[in-house]
Amino acid sequence: MTPDEEKEFIRRRKQRNLVIGLLLAGFVILFYAITIVRMGD
Amino acid sequence: MTSTLAPTATPLPAEWRDFFALTKPRVMSLVVFTGLCGLLAAPGSIHPVLGFTAILCIAMGAGGAAALNQWWEADIDAKMKRTAKRPLPAGRLRRQDARDFGMLMSGASVFIMLVAIHWLAALVLAFSIVYYAVIYTMWLKPRTPQNIVIGGGAGAFPPLIGWIAVTGEITAMPVLLFAIIFIWTPPHFWALALFVKTDYADAGIPMMPVVAGEKSTRYQVLAYSVLLLGVALLPWIIGGTDLIYGIAALALSALFVALAVPVGLRTSQPEDNMKPEKRLFGYSVIYLFALFTALVADRMVLS
Structure with missing residues (x-):
């Protein structure tokens, strides 16, 4: 792997990690909200 | 090795x-x-x-x-x-x-x-x-x-x-909404398939214009469009919606049929620009958005 390829590899991995992290955080908030709403039923 | x-x-x-x-x-x-x-x-x-x-x-x-x-x-x-x-x-x-x-x-x-x-x-x-x-x-x-x-x-x-x-629960109304999209899809997609049919033939997908021929596909587009007019009106006829939806469904579906008539009855020439087909395809997307918007508007006014 050339230095340029390695740089691109790290950039893509970083972006994917960021997107997955944001999605997981979103689901944590969503499940929290669903729980609160369901407890009020 | x-x-x-x-x-x-x-x-x-x-x-x-x-x-x-x-x-x-x-x-x-x-x-x-x-x-x-x-x-x-x-x-x-x-x-x-x-x-x-x-x-x-x-x-x-x-x-x-x-x-x-x-x-x-x-x-x-x-x-x-x-x-x-x-x-x-x-x-x-x-x-x-x-x-x-x-x-x-x-x-x-x-x-x-x-x-x-x-x-x-x-x-x-x-x-x-x-x-x-x-x-x-x-x-x-x-x-x-x-x-x-x-x-x-x-x-x-x-x-x-x-x-x-x-x-x-599943009642008549949501089943009719299902039926509307079900009947809408063939004329929507075959209008597209009429102007991109060579692609499907190359890929080996038995798309209607390739298998049954253009003439048969055109008749079917028209037949489904007329059927759609009837099905789109059913939610109103059975009393599931009020007049807002009824009038919108009648007007939108009548225009759908009007645009499907030239598609259904004409024969394309070599180097045809396929304008009626492209117009019907474009309108079919607007039709679905408008019809469902009318459904929601009708419900909002009812309640």
Whole structure:
């Protein structure tokens, strides 16, 4: 792997990690909200 | 020992955008819209958080099924100009990653629908995913020129699921919403297939214009359009909606038939610009958005 390829590899991995992290955080908030709403039923 | 294996198509990990593209975002926007309309038009109410969750599940299910569809059809997509740039045929994504992504999205959508919303909504969502990814994509699409009629069933589920998320039961109204999209799909898609038919022939998909010929396809476009006029009016006729929907459905469907008549009765010439077909295809998308908007508007005024 050339230095340029390695740089691109790290950039893509970083972006994917960021997107997955944001999605997981979103689901944590969503499940929290669903729980609160369901407890009020 | 010499290896005969082809070099790996993707030396770099895929971009997140390629995964997003697997979900067919443009199709998903129509799915989210019709699902939301089903949810809003249903009698009763749902907490906004749960309503959002139900729509999210419908969107995730559709995205997962779309990913599984592209995983299965990567070889076919590579042969068609319209689809050759998708992540799999373009080699930007590994095939098994698309499969795993599709399974995860589909499974998660059904699970969340089950625990957060309603078992019947989850059951119908699960069936719609299997219907699209297995019954349509794997089994019937490559085997019969009726593939579009069958595929229309997959696209027709979102308003039904949205409705069930609110009411928890299947009644005549959501089944009619299903029927409207089901009957709308053949004239919508065959209008497109009439002006891009060479692509499908090359890929070996038995699309109606290729198998039954252009003339037969044109008659069928017209026949389904007339049928759509009747089906679109049914929610009003059975008293499920008021006059706003009734008038909108009559006007919108009458224009649909009016645009389908030249498509149905003419014969294309060599080097034909296919204008009536392109016009009908363009209008068919507007038709569905407008009809479902009228349905929701009608319901809002009623209540």
